[in-house]
Amino acid sequence: MSYPSGTYPVAGPLNGIKIIAFEHAWAAPYGTMMLADMGADVVKVEPPGTGDHVRAWTRNDLDGLSPHFLAVNRNKRSIVLDLKSPEGLATAKRLIAEADAVVENFSPGVMRKLGLDYDTLTESHPDLVYCSVSGFGETGPYSDRRAYDLLIQAEGGLLSVTGTDEESPAKVGTAVVDVLAAMVAAFSVASALRGKEALGQGRYIDVSMLDVAASTMAFNIFSYGLSGVMPKxxxxxxxLLAPYEVYSTATTPVAIAILTEAHWATFCSVLGREDLCTQAEFATAPMRVSNRELLNEQLRPIFDKWDGPELVDTLAGAGLACASVNDVAAILEHPQLHDRDFFSEWNVRGHDLIAPGAPWRMTGNAKQPQDRLPADRPGQHAADILRDWIGADSAEIDDLSARGALG
Known part of the structure; x- marks a missing residue:
């Protein structure tokens, strides 16, 4: 889907904000997609050739539009700039001069070598908001190490508390640190833009994926500090709670979470096992945790006779916390997500796809702010971007292209 020059599909709270993103993979792109969903005009700078390298991570016939790329690049416009050429670098600087914010997730030091670092740019653009996202941050002994989501899950401790003793270490099944770091970046940029509006000054934001991962370990860190017992x-x-885990049923697995003694009593009543409440081994949450396996020996034969969805409906109907363990097919059919218009229908090169949407609702917006598809090819919007941002005419655009600035 294309839009005329100068028009935007989203009338969000960041409408009119210009953000230029020197980005690839997920740790920055997911965050800039959030900002684009909020209405910002996000220009994604891609390198010459294949563009963002995750475009090629595909086994289907959508060459250059992998699931990885489609997932984090809606509502953006794409331009290819050869930052190794004087003309491409000069064009990048002209675009930055018009931007409210820069977001980048190159390795630390790359932007400085290009003369596109915060200190250099703010000599002439003092109110610029600038966000760097990297594996370990811009400073410290690990700052020059390569980092990917798995590595930061490992370094940040998540793998040590995920899975079971028999199967650990286990990875979280999505790129959770990439996504969380990107959300932190988006929140930080939006906050800094508010500060710029109020105080007239920019900010430099340094987002470390390791910092983000370690911050998710706060409970484990405090628990270890107070008890000296290593979390496993x-x-x-x-x-600290039981029953609080996933159980098998006759059909599909079910997650159950019993937090209070009142809920425990209701749970036992619904299952027709009021006797469990009277057993000393299960009288309190600490006792149930200490006797977790004994408790599960009582519960498993009960759950084996239940249909999973029926058990969820029955427990939820009694006011208890429970959920089905859904796969992707079930998510696509989920009535709650459809009621909230979470999904959109995309047609990508003749393929009808169901696309997840922004994870919020906001008054004053359309139901889902996701009208512009990810750029079909690197540099798809170059001419419009150059016209909108720096007032380039067709002759100048042709000249920049001829001189190799546009890759």
């Missing part, structure tokens, strides 16, 4: 992986269970 316990599968889907909770260290």
């Amino acid at each position: 992986p316990i599968g889907t269970a909770h260290p």
